[in-house]
Amino acid sequence: MFSIMLRGLAVGMIETVPGISGSTVAMILGLYERLIYSFSVLTTKKRKEVIPFLLTFGAGMVIGFGISVTIIYYLLSTYRVPTMMFFAGIIVGFLPYLWKEAEQRANHRLTTKHFGIIALFLLIIFAFQALGGTTTMDPANLSGTDYLFFVTSGFIASTALVLPGISGALILTILGVYETAISSLAEMNLPVILTLGAGGCLGVLFTSKLIRYMLIHYSSETYAAMIGLVTGSIFVIFTSIPWSFDITMLVTSFFTFTAGAFIVRTISNLKTSHAH
DSSP states (O other): OHHHHHHHHHHHHTTTTTTTTTTHHHHTTTOOOHHHHHHHTTTTTTHHHHHHHHHHHHHHHHHHHHHHHHHHHHHHHHHHHHHHHHHHHHHHHHHHHHHHHHHHHHOOOOOOOHHHHHHHHHHHHHHHTTTTTTTTOTTOOHHHHHHHHHHHHHHHHGGGOOOTTTTTHHHHHTTTHHHHHHHHOOOTTTHHHHHHHHHHHHHHHHHHHHHHHHHHHHHHHHHHHHHHHHHHHHHHHHTTTTTOOOHHHHHHHHHHHHHHHHHHHHHHHHHHHHHO
């Protein structure tokens, strides 16, 4: 059980970083199939057999979350631009892996239908941003509508636990609430934490079977949608960066971007090696 907790800690730390998927790390650590099965039977009579595993894994994830959130909050507060560029590098480095997976599931050739799905989800991201998706919320002054949006965001982000390749942090970035979520976790803003958490729990209970169905019956289309979302998230990050012509900042950002791309390519290669 201690081994499961340690692996949960690793997945928890990864899930706080936009672009690196906790599900991909779970695959590398040999837990992905067990997680998918456990989530899918939570609403059935078999839930008693998976609860000990999920509680142990979940405890590790919570610890990992806490450690990683503290680090990321400090970095975003102190070195915002290089940190955001690190996230952008991770996402850019991840796209080739995602594209390759989509091609494999589409019999090694993406069709007009797939490109249409990619374009559609890109347009959705652009439209969301045009409607104010990148507006930073003030965790100390939130309305009822904001809390409803947090529930919805947590619900949508929870699908990342069963979608191979996409992270919950990335979905929160796309929705424009990632930094609010990180600051709320670091400062123990319980109303925001509980609201996001409630949405996440509901999402795990009600979307795991749907995601499994989509991956089984519409696998290549699901991956095409993910490519559109992930590509759009690069636009979300770049529009949230306060750019300036500080040479030191630009050079540092270039190196953090490169480091992010290198790290995620290494993880993707590890996942590929593990699969074989």
